[in-house]
Amino acid sequence: MANLESNFAGIKSPNPFWLASAPPTNTGYQVMNAFRAGWGGAVWKTLGQPIVNVSSRYGAVAYKNNKIMGLNNIELITDRPLEVNIKEMKEVKEKFPKHALIASMMFEKKEEWHDCIKRCEDIGVDGFELNYGCPHGMCERGMGSAVGQNPDVCEKITSWVTEVATKPVIVKLTPNVTDITKPALAAQRGGANAVSLINTINSVTGIDLNKMEPNPSVAGNSTHGGYCGPAVKPIALNMVAELTNHPDFHLPISGIGGIETWQDAVEHFLMGASTVQVCTAVMHYGFRIVTDLIQGTEEYLENHKMNKVTDLKGIAAKKLRKWENLDLNYKIIAHIDPDKCISCQLCYIACEDGAHQSIALVPGSRIPVIKEDTCVGCNLCSLVCPVENCISMVEIKTGKPKLLWKDHPKNPFSITKTHSS
Amino acid sequence: MTNTNLLPLPDNETLEKEFKKIKPLMTASEAVVESSRCLFCHDAPCIKACPTSIDIPMFIRQIMTKNIKGSAKTIFTQNILGKSCGEVCPTQVLCEGSCVYLELNEKPIDIGRLQAYATGYAIENDIHFFKAGKATGKKIAVIGGGPAGLACAHELTVLGHKVTVLEANKKAGGLNTYGVAPYKLTNKDSLNEVEYISKIGFEIKAGIKVSSNNIEELEKNHDAIFISTGLGESKKIKIPGEGLKGVIGATEFIHNLRDKEQKIVVGKNIFVIGAGNTAIDAAVESSKLGANVTVIYRRSAGDQNAYDFEVNHAKENNVNFLYLTSPIEISGKEHVEKIKCIKNKLIKSKSNIKSSIEPIKGSEFELDCDMVILATGQERMIDLFSGIKGLETDNGKIIVNKNFQTTSPKYFAGGDCVNGGKEVVNAVAHGRDAARGIDKYLMSNNTCHSHENGNPEKLVSNAGFPLTRE
Numbered sequence: 001m002a003n004l005e006s007n008f009a010g011i012k013s014p015n016p017f018w019l020a021s022a023p024p025t026n027t028g029y030q031v032m033n034a035f036r037a038g039w040g041g042a043v044w045k046t047l048g049q050p051i052v053n054v055s056s057r058y059g060a061v062a063y064k065n066n067k068i069m070g071l072n073n074i075e076l077i078t079d080r081p082l083e084v085n086i087k088e089m090k091e092v093k094e095k096f097p098k099h100a101l102i103a104s105m106m107f108e109k110k111e112e113w114h115d116c117i118k119r120c121e122d123i124g125v126d127g128f129e130l131n132y133g134c135p136h137g138m139c140e141r142g143m144g145s146a147v148g149q150n151p152d153v154c155e156k157i158t159s160w161v162t163e164v165a166t167k168p169v170i171v172k173l174t175p176n177v178t179d180i181t182k183p184a185l186a187a188q189r190g191g192a193n194a195v196s197l198i199n200t201i202n203s204v205t206g207i208d209l210n211k212m213e214p215n216p217s218v219a220g221n222s223t224h225g226g227y228c229g230p231a232v233k234p235i236a237l238n239m240v241a242e243l244t245n246h247p248d249f250h251l252p253i254s255g256i257g258g259i260e261t262w263q264d265a266v267e268h269f270l271m272g273a274s275t276v277q278v279c280t281a282v283m284h285y286g287f288r289i290v291t292d293l294i295q296g297t298e299e300y301l302e303n304h305k306m307n308k309v310t311d312l313k314g315i316a317a318k319k320l321r322k323w324e325n326l327d328l329n330y331k332i333i334a335h336i337d338p339d340k341c342i343s344c345q346l347c348y349i350a351c352e353d354g355a356h357q358s359i360a361l362v363p364g365s366r367i368p369v370i371k372e373d374t375c376v377g378c379n380l381c382s383l384v385c386p387v388e389n390c391i392s393m394v395e396i397k398t399g400k401p402k403l404l405w406k407d408h409p410k411n412p413f414s415i416t417k418t419h420s421s
Numbered sequence: 422m423t424n425t426n427l428l429p430l431p432d433n434e435t436l437e438k439e440f441k442k443i444k445p446l447m448t449a450s451e452a453v454v455e456s457s458r459c460l461f462c463h464d465a466p467c468i469k470a471c472p473t474s475i476d477i478p479m480f481i482r483q484i485m486t487k488n489i490k491g492s493a494k495t496i497f498t499q500n501i502l503g504k505s506c507g508e509v510c511p512t513q514v515l516c517e518g519s520c521v522y523l524e525l526n527e528k529p530i531d532i533g534r535l536q537a538y539a540t541g542y543a544i545e546n547d548i549h550f551f552k553a554g555k556a557t558g559k560k561i562a563v564i565g566g567g568p569a570g571l572a573c574a575h576e577l578t579v580l581g582h583k584v585t586v587l588e589a590n591k592k593a594g595g596l597n598t599y600g601v602a603p604y605k606l607t608n609k610d611s612l613n614e615v616e617y618i619s620k621i622g623f624e625i626k627a628g629i630k631v632s633s634n635n636i637e638e639l640e641k642n643h644d645a646i647f648i649s650t651g652l653g654e655s656k657k658i659k660i661p662g663e664g665l666k667g668v669i670g671a672t673e674f675i676h677n678l679r680d681k682e683q684k685i686v687v688g689k690n691i692f693v694i695g696a697g698n699t700a701i702d703a704a705v706e707s708s709k710l711g712a713n714v715t716v717i718y719r720r721s722a723g724d725q726n727a728y729d730f731e732v733n734h735a736k737e738n739n740v741n742f743l744y745l746t747s748p749i750e751i752s753g754k755e756h757v758e759k760i761k762c763i764k765n766k767l768i769k770s771k772s773n774i775k776s777s778i779e780p781i782k783g784s785e786f787e788l789d790c791d792m793v794i795l796a797t798g799q800e801r802m803i804d805l806f807s808g809i810k811g812l813e814t815d816n817g818k819i820i821v822n823k824n825f826q827t828t829s830p831k832y833f834a835g836g837d838c839v840n841g842g843k844e845v846v847n848a849v850a851h852g853r854d855a856a857r858g859i860d861k862y863l864m865s866n867n868t869c870h871s872h873e874n875g876n877p878e879k880l881v882s883n884a885g886f887p888l889t890r891e
Contacts, residue, residue, distance in 0.1 A: 065458075261486040285461050292483050295491040388450040 002301035003308050004294060006040060006100075008275045009168040009194035009252045011127045013100035015040035016309050017265065017293050020196075020256050020277035021104035021129060021172070024287070026078065028088030032095060037287035038294055041100030043196075043277060044089060046077035046131045047116055048106040048143070053079050059205035059215040059225060070231035071280050072205045074216060074223050076137045077106055082116070090123035102170065106131040106143050110160045117165050127167045130158060130192075132183070133174040133199025135226045145199070148174035151186035158190025170254060173197040173239075175232075180239045181246045188251055195243065196254035196277060198236045200226025229280035233258025237271050244272025244317040260289065262296025269309055270316035328408055329400040332377035332393040334359075334370045340390035341367045347381035347391060355380045426689045426791040428711050436683045439709040440604045443734075444508055447531075447538040456485040458522075459530050466519035467532060472850040473500035477516055477532055484539055493543035494550045496536055501551075501575045501853070502568050504544055504614050505597050506846045507536030509605045511698075513730045515846070544617045553622045554581030559863045562587060562643040564631045564805075567595015568845045569649035569836025571615065572852030573859075574623045577647075580860045584623035587639075589630040591680075593619075595651060596837075597845060599676045602702045603683055604709075633808025640809075640831060645859045648819060648827070648834040649852060652842055653800035658694060662751030663795075671695070671703040671796035678706055687712050688791025692760050694748055696725035700796030701732060704740045707794070715741040715788075717748055719765055719778055747780065751793055760790040802838060816841075824858030825851060833859050 004015040018041035019025050019034055026045045034042055053075055063069040078085055093101050103120040105128060107113045117128065132154055134144030147153050154171070162169050171187035173180060175198035184195050202224050204214045214222035236257025243249050255273025259265050260281035268276045281289055297309065306312065336347070343366035351359040358375040359368045370381075382391040405411055431439075447455070459481040467477040476495050483492035496503035512518070512533040520529030543550075559582045563570045566588035574584045592598050597611040619625055631639060631650075639646060655670025657663055667688060678685055689712060693704045696718035708714045716735070718725055721744050725732065736742075743762070750761040764784035768777045801817025811829035813820045818841045819827055819834040826833050835851025837843065 262488065263486060286463060288479070289461075289482070291479060292486055292488055292491065295483070295494075296486055296488040299488060299490055388453070 002298045002306065004040075004298065006275055006309065008100075008254065009127070009170065011041070011100050011102065011168050012098070013040035013126075013275070014098060015294055016269075016275040017290055018042060018100060018102075018254070018275055018277045019282060020279040021046050021102075021131065022279035022283070023073075023075065024279060024282045026080070028092050031088075031092050031101070034282075034287045034290075035092075035096045035099045038290040039099075039287065041102065041126075041275070042092075043102040043104050043129050044078075044085065046104040046106045046134070047082060047085055047120075048077045048138075049108070049112065050081070051076045051079055051138075054218045056216040056218060059222075060229075061205050061231065068229055068280065068284050070203075070205065070227055071229040071283070072200065072203045072216075072225035072227045074136050074218075074225040077131070077134070082119075086119055086123060089120070089125060093124045100126045102127045102129050104129040104131050104172070105161075106134065106138060108141070108143060113157070113160050114164050117161060121165070121167060125167060127170060127193075128161065128165055129170040129172050129196060130161060131172050131199075132157075132187075133172045133197075135174055135176050135200055135202050136224060145174035145176050148172075148183050148199070149177055151182045154183045155186040155190040158187050158192050162191030162193075168193040170194040170196050172199055172256075174199045175235055175239055175257075176202050180242055181249065184243050184246070184249055184251075188249060192251060194252045194254060196256055197243070198232065198239055198257045200228045201232055201235065203227035228257065229284075230258045230260060230264075233264060233267070237267060240268060240273055241271040241314075241317040241320045244314045245320065259293075260284075262293045262300065265293055265297060266300055266312065267316070269312040270314070271320075272314035272317045274310055274313055324405040326404070327402045328405065329398050329403040331396045331398050333372050333375040333396055334377070334381050335392050335394045336368060336370060336381075337390050337392070338367050340387050342387055342390075343367055344386060346384045346386065350380050350384045426789075427686050428689055430684060430686055431710055433684075435711075440683055442508075442607075443604050444534055444537070446541055447534050452484050452535060452538045453487070455531050456481045456535060459485070460521065462521055466521060467516040467530075470515045470519040471499075472515075472844070472846045473506070473853070475499040475503065475516075475536070477536075480539060481530065481532070481535055484535055489539055489542045490548055492539035493548065496540050497543070497550055499853075500846070500849050501572055501618055502597075502614065502845065502849045503536055504540035504617075505568070505606055505611060506849065507533045507538075507540060508610065509597070509601045510844060510846050511728055511730070514728060515844075544613060547617070547620075549617075549620060551575070551579050551621055553578045556583070557581040557864070559583065559644045560585070560642065561645045561647065561859060561863075562639050563647045563649060564639075565589070565595065565649040565651060565836070565838075566593030566615070566625055566627070567649060567651055567836060567848065568597060569651075569848035569852035569855075570595065570647065571618050572849040573647045573649065573835065573856045574852075575618050575621055576853050576856030577859060578621045578623045580856065582860070582863070585643075586619075586623060586625045587629045587631055588625060588627045589650075591628055593625050593627060595649075595848075599679045600672070600699075601845070602675075602706060603679060604705075608679060608682060631805060633804050636805065636808045644831075644863055646832050647852075647855055647859065648805075648832060648838060649836040649848070650802045650805060651837040653802050655795050656798045656800055658748065658795055658797055660748055660750055662753065662757065665751055665753050665757045666755050667753070667757035667791060668751060668793045668795065670799075671699045671794050672799055674703050674794050675699070675706065683710070685710070688757075689713060690788070690790050691715070691792040691794060692717055692748070692788070692790055693794045693796055695796035695798070696720075696727055696732075696742075697796060697798070698727045698731055700794075701727045701735045701740075703794045703796055705735050705738045707792075708735075708738045708740050712792070713741075714739070715743055717743045717746050717762060719745065719747040721745055721767060745778065748793075749785065751790070757790055757793055759787050760793060761785060761787045799842065821855075824861060825855035826858055826862060830862075833862075 006016040021043040025042045031042045057075040060068045061070040103125045132148035138144035139146040171192040253273045254275045255268030256277040265276045348359045348368040358371045385391040461478045480492040480495040516532045517529040563586040566586045593615045594611040655672045691707045691712045691714045693716045704714045745765045752759045764781045765778040770776045813828040835855040836848035
């Protein structure tokens with residue numbers, strides 16, 4: 001049986017599935033229910049100076065029949081008094097000593113950070129997460145993503161924390177940057193023990209076409225929010241892998257972004273995360289989704305003869321490289337299984353109008369045929385096909401050796417060319 | 422003369438075509454598409470409608486995430502006969518009947534078939550989730566290897582007890598093997614399931630009939646006994662000619678049909694007396710074998726016990742219905758040739774209970790008939806029960822307390838012999854919960870015997886609507 005116990009930068013938890021700092025970790029009541037349901041850890045809703053929230057707070061993107069493909073929010077950090085949060089965190093830690101309880105924090109002044117760290121350590125939290133990610137509201141006051149977007153500030157504030165904290169410090173990064181490695185390296189320089197990413201993405205989820213108002217509407221106006229949910233997973237996976245693959249970055253990563261099923265979590269692990277944090281899926285379906293996260297991950301590990309989650313760490317990230325390091329002599333073409341084809345011809349029109357005109361229709365048949373000589377192996381037909389395993393991409397042995405762009409004859413800077421000329 | 426109106430033995434091709442499954446196993450892609458429709462309701466109505474309280478949204482979500490093993494485990498944890506229940510349950514009035522999609526006038530989730538898909542995967546790949554518990558040294562006999570008996574034996578084995586199931590028929594499975602319609606569940610399906618369940622390590626002794634003659638010995642050799650004998654023979658209707666050849670009880674007819682895998686001879690014109698679900702099954706099966714079938718029911722359509730979807734299924738299979746009609750005489754030389762009936766009229770009653778009926782004088786009529794199937798209910802297993810000291814029954818149904826213990830402390834009971842005949846899933850719930858009752862009794866020195874709050878139906882079935890089956 002696979003063992004899911006986790007030790008993340010010194011923070012121990014029964015499993016690597018944590019709740020992200022967000023509405024589901026707003027109160028002790030919620031966090032205790034989450035731990036009962038099986039979550040391994042929770043990052044408390046961000047502590048900070050008193051704030052006030054607006055109504056309404058969330059907007060969502062639905063895709064066809066699926067509600068909440070993406071969610072955005074304009075809610076700020078905790079709007080409850082610090083004493084109340086501290087009291088409830090203490091209760092949680094007493095009732096669930098083996099679960100990871102992490103205090104998320106966001107302050108302006110050094111003394112404020114120091115004061116809060118001490119108060120949290122006094123009640124036994126297992127670690128800290130510095131919220132440098134919130135992309136709405138707090139950033140206007142010089143906090144949240146305003147910190148994450150400025151590596152120097154990021155490093156400086158991190159060092160304020162690490163100079164007093166005795167518990168591990170995680171820096172939560174904003175994806176609203178051009179190069180995620182810059183703030184991550186700054187956090188590392190500041191003495192952070194780990195990073196978590198991604199926080200939410202600047203976004204407007206949609207507009208009420210009757211009122212011509214962006215949503216979520218607050219008395220007729222709106223503000224950009226932070227985007228999260230299934231739609232952001234691809235962005236998160238890329239950023240997690242970028243850090244995993246950076247030669248100078250060595251901190252453990254807590255993956256966040258679009259995790260709803262065990263498959264999503266495993267993808268984050270394969271890209272280099274050692275724990276994952278979940279919010280939107282819980283806001284949609286409740287704490288009980290953790291059952292399948294745990295069971296599915298265990299099953300996956302067993303099927304791959306692995307014992308622990310860290311065995312997965314970064315396996316796929318290693319296979320993510322620069323474009324120029326891909327083999328240009330590798331060739332695949334599409335193959336349509338006529339027995340499975342339901343003759344919707346979506347593959348035909350996608351290829352005809354949107355790709356390489358390499359699928360033909362034969363008179364008297366509704367089943368499209370691949371033009372093997374012109375098919376470039378782009379995958380588009382197999383992606384639009386509604387039938388599982390109907391269109392497969394089949395490797396064609398070219399017999400040619402591996403060829404990279406740097407060696408390609410068409411490359412003006414080709415090494416081969418330089419040598420021969 | 423009498424044999425001329427019997428149909429020839431059906432050939433295999435016809436049988437295969439006519440008796441193909443009405444709920445075929447899902448393909449992987451069907452399962453993924455269907456499972457992703459599930460809303461994952463909180464405190465889901467489907468769970469509440471399931472007599473075994475399977476966590477339906479969870480197992481469906483696990484199918485969606487391709488965690489089929491986890492899905493099967495979720496189902497089997499509550500219901501070890503989850504595969505056959507997925508196939509034979511009247512899901513339209515249970516889980517699927519409570520699906521919130523119905524409120525949107527949309528098709529409910531195909532829960533039964535999803536359940537059969539996940540559990541079928543585990544059975545086919547011989548994946549097991551439970552082990553026999555640490556041996557307690559207690560020996561328990563289970564009388565009757567049907568759904569209640571199997572569920573009880575499995576749970577008892579999990580709890581560490583040594584169990585022997587005594588099955589009167591050649592094969593175990595009870596109604597799954599000898600009773601339900603073969604287009605819902607085949608003999609192979611049922612027997613594969615029996616084999617899968619029993620692999621946990623309890624013994625099934627088939628072909629052993631327990632009666633008042635040998636019950637005492639059984640009692641001597643066991644620490645507890647679970648009675649799950651189901652119901653007895655089909656009831657007689659007490660009209661002249663009932664002893665003629667070609668008059669058969671519905672239970673016996675279906676038993677023979679299942680035993681011979683539908684390869685049986687039936688009459689050309691068949692009359693089925695009664696309009697419960699068993700009557701409908703017998704009628705549809707006869708019709709599929711090529712007979713002209715008419716269901717005769719003394720009351721009106723609104724009073725029939727069969728589910729509406731079953732009646733509709735029968736009509737789609739060319740079964741005729743004669744309502745407000747009672748048979749009064751069956752005639753023929755040796756074999757049945759004619760059936761004489763009389764029309765009834767409804768007498769409106771002032772209260773809300775069923776209105777009474779009264780025969781209409783002079784309305785008698787006679788029809789050509791080659792076979793009569795009696796489906797007006799089943800007798801109880803009175804003989805066996807009378808051999809057990811202190812065992813009390815109510816109208817032939819064994820009385821049990823909330824732990825499924827009978828009035829004779831060593832005996833527990835569940836399934837049709839307790840509830841008078843309900844669904845397979847109700848029997849499974851009884852068996853499972855009775856096992857826990859037996860465990861409590863054996864492991865805590867007989868202290869659970871109390872009949873004060875005895876109402877097992879309330880405990881195990883929170884369906885909220887009647888599930889009567891005649």
